[in-house]
Amino acid sequence: MADQTTTTLTAALDEAPISRFHLKAIVTSGMGFFTDAYDLFIIGTVTALITSQWNLSTTETGLVNSMTLLGAFIGAIVYGRVADRVGRKKIYGLEALIMLVFSLASGFAPNVVWLIVFRFCLGLGIGGDYPVSAVLMSEYSNRKNRGKLVGLVFSMQALGTVVGYVVALTLLSSGMSSGYVWRIILALGAIPSAMVLYSRRRMPESPRFLARVQGKTEEAAKSLATYSDGTVAINPQATTGERQRLTFREFISNRRFLISLIGTAGTWFVFDYAYYGNSVSAPLIVKGVLGAGATIEQSLAFNLMVFALAAVPGYFLAANFMDRIGHRKLQLIGFPLMGLMFLLIGVIPGITAAVAPFLVLFGISYFFAEFGPNTTTFVLAAECYPTSARTTGHGISAGVAKLGAFIGVYLFPHISAAFGIGGALEFSAGMALLGTLLTLLIPETAQRGLEEISDEDRVVAEAERIVSRMPVSPGATT
Numbered sequence: 001m002a003d004q005t006t007t008t009l010t011a012a013l014d015e016a017p018i019s020r021f022h023l024k025a026i027v028t029s030g031m032g033f034f035t036d037a038y039d040l041f042i043i044g045t046v047t048a049l050i051t052s053q054w055n056l057s058t059t060e061t062g063l064v065n066s067m068t069l070l071g072a073f074i075g076a077i078v079y080g081r082v083a084d085r086v087g088r089k090k091i092y093g094l095e096a097l098i099m100l101v102f103s104l105a106s107g108f109a110p111n112v113v114w115l116i117v118f119r120f121c122l123g124l125g126i127g128g129d130y131p132v133s134a135v136l137m138s139e140y141s142n143r144k145n146r147g148k149l150v151g152l153v154f155s156m157q158a159l160g161t162v163v164g165y166v167v168a169l170t171l172l173s174s175g176m177s178s179g180y181v182w183r184i185i186l187a188l189g190a191i192p193s194a195m196v197l198y199s200r201r202r203m204p205e206s207p208r209f210l211a212r213v214q215g216k217t218e219e220a221a222k223s224l225a226t227y228s229d230g231t232v233a234i235n236p237q238a239t240t241g242e243r244q245r246l247t248f249r250e251f252i253s254n255r256r257f258l259i260s261l262i263g264t265a266g267t268w269f270v271f272d273y274a275y276y277g278n279s280v281s282a283p284l285i286v287k288g289v290l291g292a293g294a295t296i297e298q299s300l301a302f303n304l305m306v307f308a309l310a311a312v313p314g315y316f317l318a319a320n321f322m323d324r325i326g327h328r329k330l331q332l333i334g335f336p337l338m339g340l341m342f343l344l345i346g347v348i349p350g351i352t353a354a355v356a357p358f359l360v361l362f363g364i365s366y367f368f369a370e371f372g373p374n375t376t377t378f379v380l381a382a383e384c385y386p387t388s389a390r391t392t393g394h395g396i397s398a399g400v401a402k403l404g405a406f407i408g409v410y411l412f413p414h415i416s417a418a419f420g421i422g423g424a425l426e427f428s429a430g431m432a433l434l435g436t437l438l439t440l441l442i443p444e445t446a447q448r449g450l451e452e453i454s455d456e457d458r459v460v461a462e463a464e465r466i467v468s469r470m471p472v473s474p475g476a477t478t
Contacts, residue, residue: 009211009220014143014449016224022149025140028203029133030156031196035099036126037160039189040068040276043119045168048296049182054112062410067116069276069406071123072130073399079128080395081248084213084388088136089205091128093197098125100193107187122189123402130378130398131391138382139206139390143449147327147379151319154378158307158315158370160192165304172297208450212244212387244388244456251389254459260384261393263441267331268377268401270435274342274428275369277408290355302359310363314370327376327383328444332436334372339432341365346426373435377401383445386456 047061056064075095083091102122109115133153141149167188171181204223211220251257290298322330341364345351351358377397385393415424445453 009207009217009224010449010451012224013139013208016142018142018145018149022140024199025137025203026149026152028196028199029137029153031192032096032099032129032133032156033154034156034160034163035096035103035189035192036129037157038164038192039099039103039122039126039186041161042164042168042185042189043068045164045296045300046182046185049178050112050115053179056112058413060112060116062413063116064112064119066406066409068119068123068126069402069409071120072127072402073123073406075124075127076130076395076399076402077127078124078395080131080391080393080398083132083135083391083395087205087214088132088139088209088391089201089203091132092136092203093200095125095128095132096193096197096200098122098128100190100197103189103193104187106189107183107185127395127399127402131382131395134378134382134394134398135391136203136206138379138450139208139387143447145323146383146450147322147446148319150379150382151315151322151375154375155315155319158312162304162308162312165300165307169297169300169304172300208387212456244386246386246388246459248389248392251385251392256459257385257389257393257454259441260443261396263438264377264381264384264393264397265400266438267335267373267435267442268381268397269404270431270438271335271369271373271377272401272405273408274338274431275374275408276405277412277424277428306359306363306366311366311370314367314372315375318371318375322376322379323446326444326446327380328439328442328446330371331373331376331380331439331442334368334370334374334376335432335436335439337368338365338372339429339436341368342425342429342432346422346429352421373439380442380445383450383453384443386454386459387450388456390450 043065047056047064050056050064051061054060079091079095099122102118102125105118106115106122109118134150137150137153138146164185168181168185171184172178174181176184205219207220207223210216210223246254252261290302318330318334325333341361345358345361345365348357351361381394381397382390412424415427419426443453451457
């Protein structure tokens with residue numbers, strides 16, 4: 001065994017080397033995002049299959065496509081706050097169970113109303129997975145590699161999207177009735193949730209949460225030892241055993257955190273509006289570019305090709321380089337370049353009727369979405385806030401983002417019908433510009449400790465001084 005070093009909890013976590021535990025945590029957390037992506041992005045294919053079967057109206061199609069995102073909006077905010085109250089681990093397996101149950105239920109939906117209900121409930125689990133998985137990985141990580149580790153968790157979204165396209169293509173090519181195909185596609189989303197349900201319950205609680213919020217330094221030391229193979233020990237005398245909890249009112253009224261929240265939630269909102277609106281409607285977008293004679297299978301094949309060649313490398317390159325480039329800086333690179341591609345598609349005459357040029361520009365927009373704001377919005381929201389409000393801040397940001405995604409998915413077909421695909425993408429370009437400006441509200445977080453970024457010791461101490469000077473009402477309890 002290597003020599004132990006004795007240090008404070010914060011220093012130990014900031015400098016702890018990457019271990020086998022971190023790799024396990026990436027897979028355990030990342031499989032949730034594999035499921036999220038599979039469930040969220042495959043629905044565009046499903047609605048293309050059931051529209052004629054159930055004679056869906058445009059409104060019903062929009063609700064089927066977007067209702068999971070509305071559920072995710074609520075789930076992210078609610079479970080994000082709960083995880084700061086009761087602990088990350090207690091929520092960690094619950095969202096996986098919700099995703100498992102309602103993925104299966106969606107596959108057996110008897111009509112469009114029940115499908116909408118089941119997809120909304122599925123969204124509650126997906127939304128809850130965002131803050132808990134992101135923050136746990138962030139709090140497990142050291143300061144030098146935090147962007148890479150949290151980014152790799154999110155990169156599992158790429159694999160879930162690819163698998164969704166492959167599953168749909170395989171089933172559609174099998175000759176099976178489309179009435180069975182869409183049900184199987186939706187029900188298969190339960191498999192990855194089931195795979196991680198057990199392992200998530202065995203993951204340790206965040207040592208930062210144990211020590212800083214619950215005052216359990218001995219448990220924090222044991223949790224840290226779990227993934228440092230005993231090579232790092234903390235000094236209990238040098239580590240606070242007092243609870244350092246901000247109330248929601250104290251958190252939301254702090255000017256510094258409020259500005260960061262406008263930045264993390266606002267950038268994520270405008271990105272998800274553009275990204276989900278385009279991605280969920282991508283089969284129909286590409287089908288329209290290919291022409292009236294194109295089949296849904298051909299559209300899926302082209303989408304798979306574009307996503308695999310352009311988007312997948314973007315995810316993993318972002319995770320690999322963001323700690324060197326800078327988390328905020330990478331977002332400032334990705335947003336304008338993604339928006340530029342949308343703008344070019346909108347303004348170049350005849351581009352949406354030229355398959356090859358369109359797919360090139362569409363593919364480049366995918367690359368800079370991943371090598372930029374799709375990955376960085378997820379990471380930044382897990383870094384900017386104090387331990388006692390970290391999943392709250394991430395949950396609000398992710399929830400607001402999913403509200404943007406809901407609006408984008410619901411409105412994109414209507415905007416496309418009114419102004420064409422080019423017009424819809426021009427509007428998305430405007431969102432990318434707004435995202436670039438909002439990014440300036442977020443601090444640079446790369447290579448910095450979580451406690452340093454939020455300055456939480458000073459903020460909590462100041463909040464406690466304010467509370468101590470407040471008059472106590474008769475009968476009030478502490």
